[in-house]
Amino acid sequence: MKTSNMLFANRKDRALLAVFYLLIAVFALLCLFPFLLMITSSFMEEKEILSEGYKLIPKKISFSAYEFLFKNSANLLDAYRVTITITVVGTFLGLFFMSMAGYVLCRKDFKYRNQISFFIYFTTLFSGGLIPSYILMVKGLHLQDNIWSMILPGIMSPWSIFLMRNFMKSIPDSLYESATIDGAGDFRIYWQIFLPLAKPSLATIGLFLGLAYWNEWYNGMLYMQTPTKFPLQYFLQRIVSQANVQLLIQKGATVNTAELPSESIKMATALVAIGPIILAYPFAQKYFVSGLTIGAVKG
Amino acid sequence: MVKIKSALKSFAREICRNKILFLMILPALIYFIIFAYIPMPGAYVAFVDYHLNKGIFRSEFVGLKNFEFLTKTGELWRITKNTFLYNSVFILLGNLVQVFMAIMISEIACRWFKKLSQSVILLPYFISMVIVGFFAYNIFNYNNGFLNSLLVSLGFEKHDFYADQEIWKYIIVFFKIWSSTGYGMIIYLAVITGIDEEIYEAAALDGALRFQRILYITLPMLKSTVILLILFGLGGILKGNFDLFYNLIGNNSVLYSQTDIIDTFVFRSLVGSFNFSQGAAVGFYQSIFGLVLILTVNAIVKKIEPDNALF
Numbered sequence: 030m031k032t033s034n035m036l037f038a039n040r041k042d043r044a045l046l047a048v049f050y051l052l053i054a055v056f057a058l059l060c061l062f063p064f065l066l067m068i069t070s071s072f073m074e075e076k077e078i079l080s081e082g083y084k085l086i087p088k089k090i091s092f093s094a095y096e097f098l099f100k101n102s103a104n105l106l107d108a109y110r111v112t113i114t115i116t117v118v119g120t121f122l123g124l125f126f127m128s129m130a131g132y133v134l135c136r137k138d139f140k141y142r143n144q145i146s147f148f149i150y151f152t153t154l155f156s157g158g159l160i161p162s163y164i165l166m167v168k169g170l171h172l173q174d175n176i177w178s179m180i181l182p183g184i185m186s187p188w189s190i191f192l193m194r195n196f197m198k199s200i201p202d203s204l205y206e207s208a209t210i211d212g213a214g215d216f217r218i219y220w221q222i223f224l225p226l227a228k229p230s231l232a233t234i235g236l237f238l239g240l241a242y243w244n245e246w247y248n249g250m251l252y253m254q255t256p257t258k259f260p261l262q263y264f265l266q267r268i269v270s271q272a273n274v275q276l277l278i279q280k281g282a283t284v285n286t287a288e289l290p291s292e293s294i295k296m297a298t299a300l301v302a303i304g305p306i307i308l309a310y311p312f313a314q315k316y317f318v319s320g321l322t323i324g325a326v327k328g
Numbered sequence: 329m330v331k332i333k334s335a336l337k338s339f340a341r342e343i344c345r346n347k348i349l350f351l352m353i354l355p356a357l358i359y360f361i362i363f364a365y366i367p368m369p370g371a372y373v374a375f376v377d378y379h380l381n382k383g384i385f386r387s388e389f390v391g392l393k394n395f396e397f398l399t400k401t402g403e404l405w406r407i408t409k410n411t412f413l414y415n416s417v418f419i420l421l422g423n424l425v426q427v428f429m430a431i432m433i434s435e436i437a438c439r440w441f442k443k444l445s446q447s448v449i450l451l452p453y454f455i456s457m458v459i460v461g462f463f464a465y466n467i468f469n470y471n472n473g474f475l476n477s478l479l480v481s482l483g484f485e486k487h488d489f490y491a492d493q494e495i496w497k498y499i500i501v502f503f504k505i506w507s508s509t510g511y512g513m514i515i516y517l518a519v520i521t522g523i524d525e526e527i528y529e530a531a532a533l534d535g536a537l538r539f540q541r542i543l544y545i546t547l548p549m550l551k552s553t554v555i556l557l558i559l560f561g562l563g564g565i566l567k568g569n570f571d572l573f574y575n576l577i578g579n580n581s582v583l584y585s586q587t588d589i590i591d592t593f594v595f596r597s598l599v600g601s602f603n604f605s606q607g608a609a610v611g612f613y614q615s616i617f618g619l620v621l622i623l624t625v626n627a628i629v630k631k632i633e634p635d636n637a638l639f
Contacts (some may be wrong), residue, residue: 041539
């Protein structure tokens with residue numbers, strides 16, 4: 030009696046597990062599908078796209094979209110350069126300033142740490158909104174068409190500062206005390222002791238910052254005017270919203286626009302922009318997951 | 329007077345004592361003053377008839393006229409309703425999917441399948457909404473979109489998705505779930521991993537089936553995290569997903585009645601019609617209600633789980 034019951038239970042458990050496998054696989058495929066379709070679309074022949082539409086399994090493979098991108102890479106490279114610049118500068122400055130702030134706020138002998146924490150925290154509760162910020166950037170700081178207009182707005186966030194502070198709190202006081210006895214100044218203690226020990230949180234926050242800058246298009250759209258200074262994502266956004274791949278072609282270059290494989294070029298351009306994220310993904314995922322679990326579960 | 333003086337004195341003494349520490353936190357202070365605190369009084373632009381040349385504080389004061397206009401045309405109600413409904417679906421459906429995915433993945437024993445599926449499901453979180461706009465074009469555009477070519481090959485007529493008001497709410501929800509499931513799933517997975525293994529072992533000894541273990545152990549253990557995340561989500565229910573909506577809908581005004589949210593409206597009043605004051609009025613309304621909401625949510629959280637309250 031008992032054994033048949035257990036067998037029955039086993040079978041039921043296994044069936045449920047099979048359902049789980051199936052559902053997870055379906056969801057994962059759904060997550061991958063847009064990428065796959067984009068990849069195959071970028072390798073399609075223009076004729077086939079125009080007559081039959083984008084397909085998951087094309088009849089013929091063509092590299093003409095990538096050939097075009099390779100030959101007309103100047104504008105795309107400009108956009109790449111802008112994005113790499115804001116990503117590198119923004120991530121490093123943001124990490125430097127936020128880790129310093131986190132270090133000061135975790136020092137128990139710093140009298141005003143609670144007041145300053147609240148001062149920073151309050152900004153998450155209430156904001157002036159888009160329009161006053163826009164007026165400040167354009168009329169007050171005169172940052173229109175300046176690359177800093179894409180770096181400054183996202184350089185620090187209360188959440189990241191607090192994550193940094195909480196991480197540094199776990200560094201034992203004795204390290205700090207012995208360094209003070211050895212005569213090290215506050216900045217040196219931060220630079221030589223706290224910063225190396227805080228590497229995991231630096232990696233996590235650096236990743237968040239880097240990702241946000243890499244995907245930045247919003248400030249570019251609001252503040253930038255010179256096309257050569259547009260970030261990559263905004264450059265792409267204009268291609269799809271204006272349905273116009275001619276933005277890729279440099280001024281003065283002679284290209285027969287009638288024969289452009291526009292539809293496959295669009296997808297190829299998007300893939301060229303995703304590329305670095307996919308390459309960095311295995312590394313990124315590791316720090317992202319560990320950061321998410323320190324930061325999110327226990328605020 | 330004496331009190332203030334002594335407070336100032338102790339403040340000055342503190343600065344002298346910790347000069348370096350103050351210098352080190354100065355960049356952060358300056359940043360938040362400039363980019364967060366200075367724009368706050370700028371919300372006053374909602375109460376004036378803003379002229380670019382006159383500036384915010386020299387433009388004519390018009391009281392609540394900007395708000396009046398918005399309520400009269402029904403715009404304010406429409407965008408509030410849309411924002412509210414979309415976010416409710418994002419929060420409730422989003423958390424539901426995340427919890428279920430997390431539970432299912434936690435039950436999987438096969439290491440490579442677990443790892444691979446987790447990686448794949450998290451991947452969309454790293455992709456910008458601009459690219460999602462490309463995906464939508466790739467799948468839904470009229471001339472050569474994937475779905476239309478599928479419809480044609482199956483013998484149906486083409487469908488103009490970009491002129492269909494009804495369908496975009498589902499597409500928007502789909503891409504929101506698509507991009508955010510991995511993120512939330514990891515949070516829930518972390519909670520599940522933290523559950524004491526012995527509880528499950530004891531249950532298995534007592535002959536509990538898999539679905540019973542999930543129903544009576546995992547779900548109750550997740551309950552407080554779910555409630556907490558939903559509550560904090562509700563605190564931000566008036567904040568929009570500008571990226572998502574703008575990249576999917578853009579300036580396609582045919583779809584506005586179903587897809588216009590507060591953030592896209594404010595953006596258009598800035599870039600399209602240059603009606604700064606009206607946009608700011610909506611922004612101000614959003615900020616104030618957002619503040620009230622988050623304070624309410626925090627008060628509730630403080631009552632049910634004091635440890636997790638924000639302040």
